[in-house]
Amino acid sequence: MTTAKKTTGRTTPKGTQPRKGAPSGPTSAAAWKSKSAEGTLLTVPSGNTCLVKPIGLAAFMKKGVIPNGLIPLIQDSIKKGGVPEDVNIESILEDEGKLQQILELADSICVDAVLDPKVAPAPAEGEDRDPNVLYVDEVDFNDKMFIFNFVVGGTADLEQFR
Numbered sequence: 759m760t761t762a763k764k765t766t767g768r769t770t771p772k773g774t775q776p777r778k779g780a781p782s783g784p785t786s787a788a789a790w791k792s793k794s795a796e797g798t799l800l801t802v803p804s805g806n807t808c809l810v811k812p813i814g815l816a817a818f819m820k821k822g823v824i825p826n827g828l829i830p831l832i833q834d835s836i837k838k839g840g841v842p843e844d845v846n847i848e849s850i851l852e853d854e855g856k857l858q859q860i861l862e863l864a865d866s867i868c869v870d871a872v873l874d875p876k877v878a879p880a881p882a883e884g885e886d887r888d889p890n891v892l893y894v895d896e897v898d899f900n901d902k903m904f905i906f907n908f909v910v911g912g913t914a915d916l917e918q919f920r
Contacts, residue, residue: 797873800908802901809874812909813867824863864906865894871909 797809869877880895881887
């Protein structure tokens, strides 16, 4: 005969205490979704501020927008929580193909991660541009790379990049 252990309240990992003011029950799905959709105010090197959702590289891998040549580097970055120390950035920047792939990925991340002002993909050559729309090719390169770094590595490395 098996007996089930009855729980009589919230459990916390051994040696930890619940946060003061924490709710007495689980967070509702609606509250959970709204918190994850809020984003973070981020001041970029140009001095502009945007609302960015730190999506993470795994989401971009699932969407299939990471170029094949960068997948091993990205997988390593995800495992190690940032660009691995043994990666030679100089050699990547000297490889025109990889550099172009990084720039395209940075554009894609900027379009997907910036919630406000909304960033649109660059229109095809010859297409009209809406003057009320911010296109990704109008975002300063340093700002894009700052956003890229925030989305990929979080806030720990941002001050060093600035």
